[in-house]
Amino acid sequence: MTELLYQTDSYLKQFDATITSVLMTERAILLDRTAFYPGGGGQPCDFGTLTIEGTTYPVEKVKKQGEDVLHFLGGDLPLPSVGTAMRGTLDWARRYELMRTHTALHVLCGTIFRDYGAHVTGGDMQPLKGRLDFEFETMRGELVREIEVAINKEVAQSREIRVKILPRDEAFQIPDLIRTKINLLPEGILHVRTVEIVGLDLQADGGTHVHNTSEVGKIRVADYKSKGAINKRIYIELE
Numbered sequence: 525m526t527e528l529l530y531q532t533d534s535y536l537k538q539f540d541a542t543i544t545s546v547l548m549t550e551r552a553i554l555l556d557r558t559a560f561y562p563g564g565g566g567q568p569c570d571f572g573t574l575t576i577e578g579t580t581y582p583v584e585k586v587k588k589q590g591e592d593v594l595h596f597l598g599g600d601l602p603l604p605s606v607g608t609a610m611r612g613t614l615d616w617a618r619r620y621e622l623m624r625t626h627t628a629l630h631v632l633c634g635t636i637f638r639d640y641g642a643h644v645t646g647g648d649m650q651p652l653k654g655r656l657d658f659e660f661e662t663m664r665g666e667l668v669r670e671i672e673v674a675i676n677k678e679v680a681q682s683r684e685i686r687v688k689i690l691p692r693d694e695a696f697q698i699p700d701l702i703r704t705k706i707n708l709l710p711e712g713i714l715h716v717r718t719v720e721i722v723g724l725d726l727q728a729d730g731g732t733h734v735h736n737t738s739e740v741g742k743i744r745v746a747d748y749k750s751k752g753a754i755n756k757r758i759y760i761e762l763e
């Protein structure tokens with residue numbers, strides 16, 4: 525089981541850990557703890573390096589497998605052995621762009637629910653750009669400007685972002701979480717991680733976010749697409 529350091533400290537750029545398992549054919553390393561985000565909830569995985577006894581290996585992919593996080597190493601250098609200490613370093617520029625983008629998407633989600641009552645059905649992101657799909661029957665081209673103004677106003681409010689890990693029973697009592705379909709979480713999950721943009725949005729979320737909306741910067745609504753009468757897709761870009 526890998527301790528997920530990014531869940532409680534999304535600003536951790538470097539960390540020390542011990543190798544708990546080595547998968548030779550996949551060139552994958554398991555650690556007792558990690559700051560690498562393994563991907564999920566629309567946020568892509570981190571890249572970076574592992575430095576082990578003076579040798580630096582590129583981390584080309586990170587993936588969650590059950591309770592473990594697999595770090596896939598590039599190159600063809602011989603792999604280290606179990607029990608070795610190592611230092612992990614994130615590609616921080618990329619991760620921080622993803623944090624800003626992820627928070628921007630929650631700003632969009634919270635603003636659109638508040639102003640139009642539309643629910644999110646899906647989404648995806650890359651550094652500095654992303655999209656969300658909404659059940660948003662009344663969405664039309666003229667609203668693009670209006671939405672862009674509204675979300676940038678929320679960013680400018682410098683709203684704090686609070687992350688909590690709550691017991692399942694407690695989380696299931698919170699109306700905002702019920703609205704965002706918390707009931708779809710698998711039975712076995714005993715704790716729910718929540719991400720709150722204070723005064724705007726609260727949802728169950730495993731991703732990494734900035735501490736304050738002021739870090740997001742200017743958001744542009746880049747495009748929107750109708751995916752049918754009800755379903756509308758909204759694209760954003762960050763500067």
Ligand SMILES: [Zn+2]
Nearest residue numbers: 565626729731
């Ligand atoms: Zn999210």
